[in-house]
Amino acid sequence: MIRNYIKIYFRNFRRRFANNIFLILGLSVSFASMVFLISFIFFETHYDSFHKNSARLYRLEMNIKNNGQVISSNASTFPGVRTLLKDYPSISQSIRMKRKPGMITNNQSGKIIQNFETKLYYTDEGFFELFTFSTLVGDAVNPLSELNSLVVTKSFASKYFPDIPLTEVIGRTVTKKGNLEDELLYITAIIEDLPQNSHFDFDGLISYKSIYQWRDSDNSDYKTISETNMGWPGFYTYFFADEIPHNLYEDLSKEVYEQTKGRHEVSFYSQNIRDIHLKSNVLGDFKPGANSDLLFYLKITASFIISITLLNYINLFISKLRDSSKELGVRLVVGSTRLHLFVKSLIDSVITLTLTLILTTIIVASSGQIVEQMIDNSIDLTIMTQSELLKSIILGLIAWIFLSSLISTWIVSKFKISQVLAGNLKINSQKHWRTALLGINYLIAASLIFCTTIAARQYFFLTVSDLGFESSNLLIVKAPKSLTNSKKESLRNELLNYPSISEVTYSVTHPGANHREQAVIFGENRNKYFLNINGVNFSFIKAYDLQIVAGNSFEKENIIADLIDFNRGRINLGTEDHTVIVNEKAVEVLGFSKPEEIIGKDLFLFGAKKRIIGVVKDFHLISLKQSVEPLLLYRQEVSLSNITISFNNEIDVENLKAGWNTILPNESLEYYALSDIINQNYKEDRRFIKIVMLFTFLMFIICLVSLWALTSYNFQNKIKELTVRSIYGAGFVHLLILLIKQTFLVIIISFTIGILIAFPLMQDWLANYSSRIEINILDFIIPLLIMLSTASVAILLYSIRIKSLNPTSNLHAQ
Numbered sequence: 001m002i003r004n005y006i007k008i009y010f011r012n013f014r015r016r017f018a019n020n021i022f023l024i025l026g027l028s029v030s031f032a033s034m035v036f037l038i039s040f041i042f043f044e045t046h047y048d049s050f051h052k053n054s055a056r057l058y059r060l061e062m063n064i065k066n067n068g069q070v071i072s073s074n075a076s077t078f079p080g081v082r083t084l085l086k087d088y089p090s091i092s093q094s095i096r097m098k099r100k101p102g103m104i105t106n107n108q109s110g111k112i113i114q115n116f117e118t119k120l121y122y123t124d125e126g127f128f129e130l131f132t133f134s135t136l137v138g139d140a141v142n143p144l145s146e147l148n149s150l151v152v153t154k155s156f157a158s159k160y161f162p163d164i165p166l167t168e169v170i171g172r173t174v175t176k177k178g179n180l181e182d183e184l185l186y187i188t189a190i191i192e193d194l195p196q197n198s199h200f201d202f203d204g205l206i207s208y209k210s211i212y213q214w215r216d217s218d219n220s221d222y223k224t225i226s227e228t229n230m231g232w233p234g235f236y237t238y239f240f241a242d243e244i245p246h247n248l249y250e251d252l253s254k255e256v257y258e259q260t261k262g263r264h265e266v267s268f269y270s271q272n273i274r275d276i277h278l279k280s281n282v283l284g285d286f287k288p289g290a291n292s293d294l295l296f297y298l299k300i301t302a303s304f305i306i307s308i309t310l311l312n313y314i315n316l317f318i319s320k321l322r323d324s325s326k327e328l329g330v331r332l333v334v335g336s337t338r339l340h341l342f343v344k345s346l347i348d349s350v351i352t353l354t355l356t357l358i359l360t361t362i363i364v365a366s367s368g369q370i371v372e373q374m375i376d377n378s379i380d381l382t383i384m385t386q387s388e389l390l391k392s393i394i395l396g397l398i399a400w401i402f403l404s405s406l407i408s409t410w411i412v413s414k415f416k417i418s419q420v421l422a423g424n425l426k427i428n429s430q431k432h433w434r435t436a437l438l439g440i441n442y443l444i445a446a447s448l449i450f451c452t453t454i455a456a457r458q459y460f461f462l463t464v465s466d467l468g469f470e471s472s473n474l475l476i477v478k479a480p481k482s483l484t485n486s487k488k489e490s491l492r493n494e495l496l497n498y499p500s501i502s503e504v505t506y507s508v509t510h511p512g513a514n515h516r517e518q519a520v521i522f523g524e525n526r527n528k529y530f531l532n533i534n535g536v537n538f539s540f541i542k543a544y545d546l547q548i549v550a551g552n553s554f555e556k557e558n559i560i561a562d563l564i565d566f567n568r569g570r571i572n573l574g575t576e577d578h579t580v581i582v583n584e585k586a587v588e589v590l591g592f593s594k595p596e597e598i599i600g601k602d603l604f605l606f607g608a609k610k611r612i613i614g615v616v617k618d619f620h621l622i623s624l625k626q627s628v629e630p631l632l633l634y635r636q637e638v639s640l641s642n643i644t645i646s647f648n649n650e651i652d653v654e655n656l657k658a659g660w661n662t663i664l665p666n667e668s669l670e671y672y673a674l675s676d677i678i679n680q681n682y683k684e685d686r687r688f689i690k691i692v693m694l695f696t697f698l699m700f701i702i703c704l705v706s707l708w709a710l711t712s713y714n715f716q717n718k719i720k721e722l723t724v725r726s727i728y729g730a731g732f733v734h735l736l737i738l739l740i741k742q743t744f745l746v747i748i749i750s751f752t753i754g755i756l757i758a759f760p761l762m763q764d765w766l767a768n769y770s771s772r773i774e775i776n777i778l779d780f781i782i783p784l785l786i787m788l789s790t791a792s793v794a795i796l797l798y799s800i801r802i803k804s805l806n807p808t809s810n811l812h813a814q
Contacts (some may be wrong), residue, residue, distance in 0.1 A: 138189030444752035468619025535636030550595035553615035574637030
C-alpha cells in the first residue's frame with residue numbers, strides 16, 4: 001500500500017510539475033532563510049554566555065550628571081571605585097581594565113616587526129578567574145600576576161613571532177612604546193582569538209601593576225593614582241556578585257562626589273555581561289552593541305517567512321486535492337477508510353518535506369559561507385546541531401506532518417462522491433483564498449522593498465555626508481613622548497615646506513574619537529555646565545577648516561594681561577594663552593541666543609579663568625548618528641598626543657615620512673586616516689544594511705517563487721475562458737490586458753496596505769538619527785514598479801504560452 005501511495009504521489013507531482021517544483025523551491029528557500037535567521041538571532045542574543053557563571057558577572061557603568069540631569073552614560077568609571085567594592089561581602093571579586101594603545105616592536109631574527117596596536121589593555125591579575133577564555137599555551141591560572149607580564153591572542157602572537165611554534169613564544173618579549181613609558185613585556189600566555197559573540201575586543205592584556213611604573217613630566221605617583229583616583233576616567237570595572245547590594249550605587253556616587261569636592265556628579269548602575277551587547281547604549285564601549293531595530297526587523301522577517309511558508313504549504317495541499325479529485329472519488333467508492341486517507345496524506349507530507357529538506361540542505365551548504373562573509377561572520381550555523389534546538393526542529397516538523405495530514409483527511413471525508421468522481425472538486429472560497437494568498441505575498445514584498453530602499457539611502461547618506469568638515473584629506477599622527485614644544489614647532493615648519501601639506505596642528509583628541517567631558521563654571525551665579533572639551537594648538541581651527549561665525553580664531557600668541565595676572569600660580573597647560581572658542585551648541589547651552597553675545601565672556605576651566613574669543617559653526621564630534629554636542633576648545637601646549645596633518649588634495653604619506661625623519665629620525669611614525677576612524681563609527685550601520693538587504697533579497701525570492709506559482713495556478717483555472725476568447729478573435733494584446741487588469745488590482749491594494757504598515761515603522765527608525773534623509777516619492781514608486789514589473793513578466797510569459805498551445809487541449813484542461 002505504501003509503495004502504491006508513493007507511486008501515486010510522484011505521478012501527480014509530474015502532472016503539475018511546474019507548480020509543484022516552484023512551491024517546493026519556495027518552501028526550501030523559506031527553510032534556508034529560517035536557518036540563517038535562527039543562527040543570527042541566536043548569535044546576537046547569546047553574547048558572553050560562554051563565560052562560566054556569566055549570570056553573576058557584571059560591569060559597573062556610570063552616568064555623568066549636570067545639576068541632577070544625566071548628560072551622558074559611560075561604560076567606564078574611575079580606578080578608585082574598585083577599592084570601594086571590597087567593602088561589600090556579596091561582591092567576592094572585581095577587576096579593572098584600562099585601554100592604552102602603543103607601538104609594539106619585536107626584533108625577530110634581525111627583522112624588526114613593528115605595528116601600532118590599539119587593542120591593548122592593562123588589567124588586574126584576577127581577569128582570567130572571572131572570565132572564561134581558552135588558553136592555548138602558557139599560564140592558564142594567573143598569567144598576569146607579575147610585573148610587565150603580557151597575555152596575547154593567537155593572532156597577535158603569530159603576527160610578531162611568525163614561523164615559531166606557540167609553545168616557544170612563551171617567555172619572549174616585545175617592547176611597548178607609549179606617551180608616558182617604554183615597557184619590556186614578557187609573554188606569559190597565549191589565548192585563542194576572542195569569540196565573535198563577546199563584547200570584549202582586545203589583542204593583548206598587560207598586568208595592571210605595570211601602570212605603577214609610568215612616569216610623566218610631573219613625576220606623578222601612578223601607583224596611588226591608579227588605585228585610588230576618583231577623577232581619572234576610562235577604567236572599565238567588572239565584578240562577581242551573588243547579589244548586588246541595594247545601597248551599592250548610592251554609596252559609590254556619594255563617595256565620588258565627596259572625594260572630588262563636587263566636581264564629579266555621577267550615578268552608577270550595572271549590567272550583566274550577557275546583556276551588554278543587547279542593551280548597552282553607552283559611550284566608550286569595546287565595540288558597537290546590537291542594533292535593536294535590526295533584531296526587530298529580523299523578528300518581523302521571521303514572522304513573514306513562517307506565514308508565507310505555511311500559506312504556500314496550504315496552497316500546495318489544495319492544489320494536490322484538486323489534481324487528484326477523481327482518484328479520491330474512486331477510493332471513496334471502493335470503501336477506503338479515513339485511516340487509509342490519513343496514511344496517504346501522511347506519506348504525501350513526508351515526501352514533500354523530505355524533498356524540501358534535501359533542497360534546503362543543498363542551499364544552506366552552498367551559500368552558508370557566502371552569507372557569513374556578507375554579514376561579517378555574525379552567524380554560527382553549528383548551533384543548528386545543538387541538541388535542544390535540533391529536538392525542537394524535529395518536533396516541529398513532525399507536528400507539521402501530522403497536522404497537515406489530519407486536515408487533509410478531514411477535508412476529503414467531507415466531499416460528495418458524485419462531485420469528486422466528476423472531477424469537479426470545488427473547495428469553498430477557493431478563488432478568494434488564492435487571491436488573498438497573492439495579496440499577502442505582494443504586501444510583504446512591497447513592505448520589504450520600501451524598508452530596504454529607505455535603509456540603504458540612510459546608510460549612504462551617513463557615509464557620504466561630512467561631519468561639518470572635510471575628513472578625506474586629514475591624517476592623524478600619534479605624537480611621541482620625545483616631541484617637546486620646540487620640536488613641535490620644528491616639525492610643523494618642516495612639514496609645511498612640502499606643497500602637498502597645507503597645515504599641521506596638535507590636540508588632546510580629535511573628531512571621530514570620544515571627547516572628554518568637563519564641568520566649566522560660568523555666569524554670575526557660577527553655574528556648572530558640562531561641555532565636551534579639547535585642548536588644541538593655535539592652528540587647530542585652520543587645519544580642520546572650521547568656520548568662525550562670531551569673534552576671532554586662535555592666534556599663535558594671544559596674551560591677555562588681566563587673565564595672566566588672575567591665573568598666576570594656577571594651571572596654565574604650557575601656555576599663557578587663556579582664550580577659548582565654543583561652538584554654536586555651547587552658546588545655546590550657556591544661555592545665549594546669538595553667538596555675538598558670548599564673545600568676551602569669562603568662564604572657569606581646571607580652576608583657571610578663560611575668555612571666550614570666538615564661536616565656531618557646529619560640527620559633529622563623532623558621527624552623524626549623534627546630535628551636535630556642546631564643545632569648548634581651549635589653548636594647550638603640553639600632553640598633546642594627536643597631530644593632525646591637513647593635505648591640500650590627496651593624502652601624501654611619502655612627504656610626511658620625509659619631513660618626520662628629518663626632525664624625528666629615531667621615532668616611529670604611527671598614523672591613520674581620520675576618515676577611517678569616522679567610518680568605524682558606522683560599522684554597525686554597515687552591518688545593519690547588509691543584513692537587511694540579504695534577508696530582503698531572500699524574502700523577495702520567496703515571494704517571487706510564490707507569486708509565480710500562485711499566478712500560474714490562477715491563470716490555469718482561467719485557461720478555458722481565455723482559450724474561448726482567443727477562438728472568437730481576441731488578440732494577444734486583448735488577453736494580456738485582461739490578465740493585467742485582474743492582477744494589477746490585487747497589487748495596488750496590497751501595495752497600499754503594505755506601505756501603510758511600513759511607513760510609520762521607517763519614520764520611527766529614522767527618528768533615531770540626528771541627521772537623516774526625508775522619505776520622498778521615489779521611495780514609494782520603486783517598490784510599486786518592481787512588483788508591477790514582476791507581475792507583468794509572469795503575465796506576458798503565460799499569455800505567450802496560451803497562444804502557443806493547441807486550443808483543443810486547452811478546452812479539455814481541468
